[in-house]
Amino acid sequence: MGVTTGGSILVVAGTHGNERNAAWLLEQWQGDAATLNTQGLPLVFERGNPAALQACRRYIDRDLNRSFAPELLSDPAQQDLEVCRARELLARHGPQGAVPAQVVFDLHSTTAAMGNSLVVYGRRAADLALAAGMQQRLGLPIYLHEADGAQTGFLVERWPCGLVVEVGPVPQGVIQATICRQTQLALEAGLEVLAQARAGALTLPRQLAVHRHLGSVDLPRSQGGSPAALLHPALQGADWRPLGLHDAVMLKASGGPICLGEVLPPALAGQARYWPVFVNEAAYDEKGIAFALTRREEWSVHHGWCEALQVQAQGL
Amino acid sequence: MGVTTGGSILVVAGTHGNERNAAWLLEQWQGDAATLNTQGLPLVFERGNPAALQACRRYIDRDLNRSFAPELLSDPAQQDLEVCRARELLARHGPQGAVPAQVVFDLHSTTAAMGNSLVVYGRRAADLALAAGMQQRLGLPIYLHEADGAQTGFLVERWPCGLVVEVGPVPQGVIQATICRQTQLALEAGLEVLAQARAGALTLPRQLAVHRHLGSVDLPRSQGGSPAALLHPALQGADWRPLGLHDAVMLKASGGPICLGEVLPPALAGQARYWPVFVNEAAYDEKGIAFALTRREEWSVHHGWCEALQVQAQGL
Numbered sequence: 001m002g003v004t005t006g007g008s009i010l011v012v013a014g015t016h017g018n019e020r021n022a023a024w025l026l027e028q029w030q031g032d033a034a035t036l037n038t039q040g041l042p043l044v045f046e047r048g049n050p051a052a053l054q055a056c057r058r059y060i061d062r063d064l065n066r067s068f069a070p071e072l073l074s075d076p077a078q079q080d081l082e083v084c085r086a087r088e089l090l091a092r093h094g095p096q097g098a099v100p101a102q103v104v105f106d107l108h109s110t111t112a113a114m115g116n117s118l119v120v121y122g123r124r125a126a127d128l129a130l131a132a133g134m135q136q137r138l139g140l141p142i143y144l145h146e147a148d149g150a151q152t153g154f155l156v157e158r159w160p161c162g163l164v165v166e167v168g169p170v171p172q173g174v175i176q177a178t179i180c181r182q183t184q185l186a187l188e189a190g191l192e193v194l195a196q197a198r199a200g201a202l203t204l205p206r207q208l209a210v211h212r213h214l215g216s217v218d219l220p221r222s223q224g225g226s227p228a229a230l231l232h233p234a235l236q237g238a239d240w241r242p243l244g245l246h247d248a249v250m251l252k253a254s255g256g257p258i259c260l261g262e263v264l265p266p267a268l269a270g271q272a273r274y275w276p277v278f279v280n281e282a283a284y285d286e287k288g289i290a291f292a293l294t295r296r297e298e299w300s301v302h303h304g305w306c307e308a309l310q311v312q313a314q315g316l
Numbered sequence: 317m318g319v320t321t322g323g324s325i326l327v328v329a330g331t332h333g334n335e336r337n338a339a340w341l342l343e344q345w346q347g348d349a350a351t352l353n354t355q356g357l358p359l360v361f362e363r364g365n366p367a368a369l370q371a372c373r374r375y376i377d378r379d380l381n382r383s384f385a386p387e388l389l390s391d392p393a394q395q396d397l398e399v400c401r402a403r404e405l406l407a408r409h410g411p412q413g414a415v416p417a418q419v420v421f422d423l424h425s426t427t428a429a430m431g432n433s434l435v436v437y438g439r440r441a442a443d444l445a446l447a448a449g450m451q452q453r454l455g456l457p458i459y460l461h462e463a464d465g466a467q468t469g470f471l472v473e474r475w476p477c478g479l480v481v482e483v484g485p486v487p488q489g490v491i492q493a494t495i496c497r498q499t500q501l502a503l504e505a506g507l508e509v510l511a512q513a514r515a516g517a518l519t520l521p522r523q524l525a526v527h528r529h530l531g532s533v534d535l536p537r538s539q540g541g542s543p544a545a546l547l548h549p550a551l552q553g554a555d556w557r558p559l560g561l562h563d564a565v566m567l568k569a570s571g572g573p574i575c576l577g578e579v580l581p582p583a584l585a586g587q588a589r590y591w592p593v594f595v596n597e598a599a600y601d602e603k604g605i606a607f608a609l610t611r612r613e614e615w616s617v618h619h620g621w622c623e624a625l626q627v628q629a630q631g632l
Contacts, residue, residue, distance in 0.1 A: 027542055028569050035569070056602075057373070111487040171427040171487035173598035177546040177567050226343055230493040251493050253344050253351070282489035286372075 007315040008042040009194065010093045010101035010162075011187065015065050015108065015155060016283070017052025018172035021179045022107030022165075037188050039195035041316055044099055046089060048106070048155070051081060056173050058283050065106070069153030086155070095160055102312045103130070104162035105190055106155050107183055109170050111282040113237040116182040118142045119164035120210075121154050125308035126161035132208045132301050133193030133309075138185060141240055143277050143294060144210040151287075161312045165190075169237070172282055197306075197313035204301045211240070211275050211294035215268045218288040219250060229258055231280050231290055242273040242296070249276075249291070264293075271295055323631040324358040325510065326409045326417035326478075327503065331381050331424065331471060332599070333368025334488035337495045338423030338481075353504050355511035357632055360415060362405060364422070364471070367397060372489050374599050381422070385469035402471070411476060418628045419446070420478035421506055422471050423499055425486050427598040429553040432498040434458045435480035436526075437470050441624035442477035448524045448617050449509030449625075454501060457556055459593050459610060460526040467603075477628045481506075485553070488598055513622075513629035520617045527556070527591050527610035531584045534604040535566060545574055547596050547606055558589040558612070565592075565607075580609075587611055 011029075013022035026045050029036040036043075047053060049064045061080035068086050072078050093101045103126075108119075118140050120127050131142050143166070145151070156162030165186040170179045196202040219227040229250040235243075243249065245261035252258060260274065268274075274293040278284060327345075329338035342361050345352040352359075363369060365380045377396035384402050388394050409417040419442075424435075434456050436443050447458050459482070461467070472478030481502040486495045512518040535543040545566040551559075559565065561577030568574060576590065584590075590609040594600060 024543065024546075032569075111490055169487070171485070171598050172489060173601065174427055174487075174596055175543065175546060176552055176596065177549045178552070180546065227340065227491065230340075230491060230496065233493045236492055236494070253348075280490055280492065282487050285489065 007100050007102040008044050008093075009191070009316065010044050010046060010104040010159070011107065012046050012048045012089075012104060012155065013107045014050070014053045015048030015106055016058045016063075017049050017054070018056050018058050019109040020053070020056070020173060020175050021109050021167070021170060022183050023047060023053055024175050025107075025180050025184055036184070037191065039191045041191055041195055041198070044093060044101060046093065048089075049082065049085060051085075058172070065155050066151065066153040068155050068158045072153060089155075090158060094158060102160055102315045103194060104156050104159040105187055106162065106164045107187065108164055108166045109179055109183070110166055110168035110278065111171060112168050112278045112280060113239045114166050114168045114277065115240070116140055116186055117166050118186070119166050120144050121157050121163075122146050124161065125302070125305045126312050127156075127163055128208065128301075129197070129202070129204060129305035129309035130161060130190060130193055131163055132204045132305065133196070133202065134186065134189045135208060136205045137189040137192065140186060140189075142208070142210045143292075144212045146213055148213060148215070150216075161309065163190075193309075194313050194316070197309045198316050200310060200314070202306055202310060202313075204306050206301055208299045208301050209296065210299060211277060211296050214271070214274070214293045214295055215265055216289040216292045217249070217263055217265065219290045220263070228253060232257060235276065235279055235291070237279070239277050239279045240275055242275050243293075244273055268293060323416050323418040324360050324409075325507070325632065326360050326362060326420040326475070327423065328362050328364045328405075328420060328471065329423045330366070330369045331364030331422055332374045332379075333365050333370070334372050334374050335425040336369070336372070336489060336491050337425050337483070337486060338499050339363060339369055340491050341423075341496050341500055352500070353507065355507045357507055357511055357514070360409060360417060362409065364405075365398065365401060367401075374488070381471050382467065382469040384471050384474045388469060405471075406474060410474060418476055418631045419510060420472050420475040421503055422478065422480045423503065424480055424482045425495055425499070426482055426484035426594065427487060428594045428596060429485045429555045430482050430593065431484070431556070432456055432502055433482045434502070435482050436460050437473050437479075438462050440477065441618070441621045442628050443472075443479055444524065444617075445513070445518070445520060445621035445625035446477060446506060446509055447479055448520045448621065449512070449518065450502065450505045451524060452521045453505040453508065456502060456505075458524070458526045459608075460528045462529055464529060464531070466532075477625065479506075510625075510629050510632070513625045514632050516626060516630070518622055518626060518629075520622050522617055524615045524617050525612065526615060527593060527612050530587070530590070530609045530611055531581055532605040532608045533565070533579055533581065535606045536579070544569060548573060551592065551595055551607070553595070555593050555595045556591055558591050559609075560589055584609055
């Protein structure tokens with residue numbers, strides 16, 4: 001029924017080794033197929049970073065979810081554990097791999113209060129269709145990550161279609177039943193969209209709400225690199241809630257507030273409101289990100305998106 | 317004015333390298349003495365595990381807060397980083413150290429919803445007096461840890477008086493302003509108690525509420541060690557709230573609840589109610605602890621406790 005056949009859907013958990021909720025779920029799904037509603041679709045499961053999972057650390061040598069940049073993958077001198085693992089995953093399940101996958105779901109968790117949410121990288125039509133269908137079913141907010149030269153090499157970008165499911169807040173290293181439940185609901189919604197697309201029966205909503213990445217804000221730092229201010233308590237847990245320039249976003253060590261306008265990078269100026277995401281994510285401290293700022297937009301769903309996803313899904 | 321003179325109060329932060337809130341506070345206090353109300357008491361500050369703080373990991377070789385057992389400290393063959401660091405802290409600030417401390421506050425955080433709380437090890441009179449005074453000021457719940465052969469070698473046990481301040485929930489690796497604020501309030505309440513004790517003017521309440529450690533409960537495990545059930549959502553975040561034998565504490569992978577009575581270790585039987593603490597603490601997974609169970613008791617404050625603390629405080 002499709003353009004290509006024999007393809008599958010790749011489900012990755014534990015791309016970061018201290019994000020254990022999806023990794024735990026994956027073990028259940030592999031142990032008992034009845035625990036996941038697959039809609040009859042062909043799935044393959046992979047633990048993203050088994051060595052990091054074993055160590056309960058985000059990564060061993062480098063962040064696996066920044067290791068899929070073509071220039072890293074093609075550099076024979078680059079032998080970091082995670083780059084080697086990226087090559088291995090592509091050799092197995094990449095579009096030209098041994099058991100090729102058309103679509104990938106990369107299941108993450110975060111210490112930020114993101115709720116149950118999606119991250120889409122760039123504006124590929126099939127990704128937007130998949131995200132729109134999932135948003136229609138569960139109301140999940142979508143973080144559209146694009147045009148950030150400091151953050152590249154994401155896993156899902158190496159497959160024709162794919163997105164990240166991001167659920168929080170949950171501490172690193174902790175499994176919580178509600179986080180697992182949300183993760184599974186998101187994946188099952190995605191599989192339902194793909195099943196409809198494979199059947200040529202997918203209908204999408206007319207509108208899609210996205211939160212488009214504008215840039216990131218870090219805390220001020222002392223010379224030694226330590227934070228010279230803290231995230232403001234009013235912003236802690238307030239992911240997706242709009243901020244104005246006069247809203248407090250940090251707290252000085254001396255106790256006074258710092259407003260968004262005081263720390264907004266000039267390149268991000270010009271918006272009336274900003275929607276923060278990944279607020280105080282533990283792993284982003286080393287990346288110099290206290291929170292990211294987005295702009296909320298309502299997009300019309302293009303007819304071509306649905307077709308693009310159906311092309312991928314018909315290969316399943 | 318005291319039995320011994322020239323002693324000080326040791327304040328330790330970052331005993332676990334991924335508990336960053338107190339470590340951040342300590343940097344502020346060292347940078348600007350006005351940021352902490354010391355009551356004029358002589359304080360010395362130490363980062364417990366600088367190498368682990370640098371790596372943002374709980375420990376490098378072994379848990380520093382289980383490395384103060386006399387048999388470890390005295391074994392010349394034992395050269396783990398944390399045992400060496402324990403010897404170093406004792407050589408500097410132990411009771412017979414270069415700059416001896418009479419009292420130690422060890423400042424921790426946890427992924428469990430412990431709120432602002434105290435942990436006391438055993439029933440030393442001076443510790444109980446200090447804890448009673450802090451509970452009187454801030455209402456902090458007290459976890460009395462004793463008689464658990466599987467958990468020994470705690471830092472504060474090597475000083476004549478000392479306790480742990482434990483604040484949560486906060487993810488590992490994350491600094492939150494409210495967690496810092498609670499930590500500082502607890503320390504300042506402790507210093508106020510010690511200042512009164514030094515002045516011979518300490519009065520204690522008549523009653524002390526303690527939660528006495530009974531034992532720990534782990535999740536059922538698969539042969540590979542992975543959890544075969546999850547903590548029940550009703551217990552997540554419910555530290556200090558009493559449980560009966562028919563209360564759900566876990567959730568099977570298949571979805572059904574597991575009640576406390578089904579998983580209670582036989583040695584812990586016989587209580588009408590149990591007060592859980594350290595529920596789903598990230599670092600206790602490797603110790604096989606899903607939560608600890610305590611028994612809440614109201615104790616009469618003995619007159620001798622106050623005297624015992626004043627003896628220590630008069631050495632300050």
